[in-house]
Amino acid sequence: MAFDPELVEAARKAFAGPVGFLKSAPKLEHLPAPDVPEVAFAGRSNVGKSSLLNALTGRNGLARTSNTPGRTQELNFFDVGDPLKFRLVDMPGYGFAKAPKDMVRQWRWLVNDYLRGRQALKRALVLIDSRHGIKDVDRDILDMLDAAAVSYRIVLTKADKVKASELARVAEETAAEARKRPAAHPEILATSSEKGMGVPELRAAVLEAIG
DSSP states (O other): OOOOHHHHHHHHHHHHSOEEEEEEESSGGGOOOOOSOEEEEEEBTTSSHHHHHHHHHTOTTSSOOOSSTTOOOSEEEEEETTTTOEEEEEOOOBOOTTSOHHHHHHHHHHHHHHHHHOTTEEEEEEEEETTTOOOHHHHHHHHHHHHHTOOEEEEEEOGGGSOHHHHHHHHHHHHHHHTTSTTBOSOOEEOBTTTTBTHHHHHHHHHHHHO
16 A cells, blocks of 8 residues: 655654663553553564564564564563654564463453553554464454454565465455454555565554554
8 A cells, every 4th residue: 555655754764763672561550651652563473573573663673583472471662763752562472372371361461451541552553474364363352452442454464475466365355354343444554574565654654643
């Protein structure tokens, strides 16, 4: 999809400035003050969330990438801009099959409470693997976002890993499902952190979300 070139350039400049890790919040009482807009990133384990956050900010080590599913069980906050303009929130990955049930329960409590009570949260970006499309485990988080009335946009990751025809099919099926959901943005983005595909548009989508 096409964004206004001026928005794309403004987004490039915003992410070219200072970006830094602020804090991790394992519980709601550890959240930073909600004094600037926030955009949250959600996605199942190994969807490529850390890699995309690093590509988005142009910093290789900003978000830690891990081969161990479910490693991140906290909300991680990153400040963008000096003076501070907005924050990115890396939500803990979901759908890790081997996690203990109490860990899954804690994840649901933390994420659900954050989504329902965070006035600074302007939009969530839900990452879906281009090779698999939306799975039931993804629908759980989409249902949570719909119930919390949090605006969200679906972002396909690893778009370079599938053929163009397959990507087009998955994109259309994903967009069709998004159009049926009350809190979903009807247009989706396809990205590749390795190739840089869709990254300028994703930056623009973040800037658009914070208004």
